[in-house]
Amino acid sequence: MSENRPSKTEYYLNIAKAVSLRSTCLRRQYGAVIVKDDAIISTGYNGSYRGAENCCDRGTCKREELGVAHGERYELCSSVHAEQNAIINAARQGGDVLGATLYLYGYDCVEKKPIVAQPCMMCDRVIKNAGIIEVINANSEPRCTEKDLARVKKN
Numbered sequence: 001m002s003e004n005r006p007s008k009t010e011y012y013l014n015i016a017k018a019v020s021l022r023s024t025c026l027r028r029q030y031g032a033v034i035v036k037d038d039a040i041i042s043t044g045y046n047g048s049y050r051g052a053e054n055c056c057d058r059g060t061c062k063r064e065e066l067g068v069a070h071g072e073r074y075e076l077c078s079s080v081h082a083e084q085n086a087i088i089n090a091a092r093q094g095g096d097v098l099g100a101t102l103y104l105y106g107y108d109c110v111e112k113k114p115i116v117a118q119p120c121m122m123c124d125r126v127i128k129n130a131g132i133i134e135v136i137n138a139n140s141e142p143r144c145t146e147k148d149l150a151r152v153k154k155n
Contacts, residue, residue: 008038009103009136016105019043020082024054026061027070029107030082030117034090034132036100042093044085048078055079071120083123087130098131105137114138 006014012033020031024047034041048054055061055078062076080088083102090097106117117137119127127135 012040012101012103013105013136013138015040015043016103017107019045020105020107021045022047023082024048024056025079025109026055027064027109028115029109031105032082032086033103034086034095034097034100035103036097041095041097041100042086042090044082044087044089046079046082046085049080052078074120074122081120081123083119083135084126087126087132100132101134101136102127102132103136 012035016031016033018031019033020029023029023031023045028046030046032044034043063073066073066076068076083104086102087097089095104117104119106115107113108115119135
């Protein structure tokens, strides 16, 4: 293998990074790619729900204006997370995510640097309920076992 050729993980994380560039959030940009059987099922980035005004177009962030810390007061934000958007987009297209892997990339717009993206508590629940068995980021470890997948399939 060529030393310039990225691994599969690097390849999908690079795609997630490209997807994150579409984010409409002024604080953090996330990109998600759902892969099953080595094929991309769906992508998603964090941004306002369909039809809502985007923070990047408005030029302000409600949570930033109020000094809300990262991970708090999500109800003030009209954004849908990248992981959720990827799952929603897959469903809209009839994509089967059961047993898939989600690749997640994050960038902190305030600190101007990549971050090790981790799903929030709500996204983690949605990911597990969708039957996605693994989330991979720059420092990933397996999140679900085959036993977990079997339980999701049964329910």
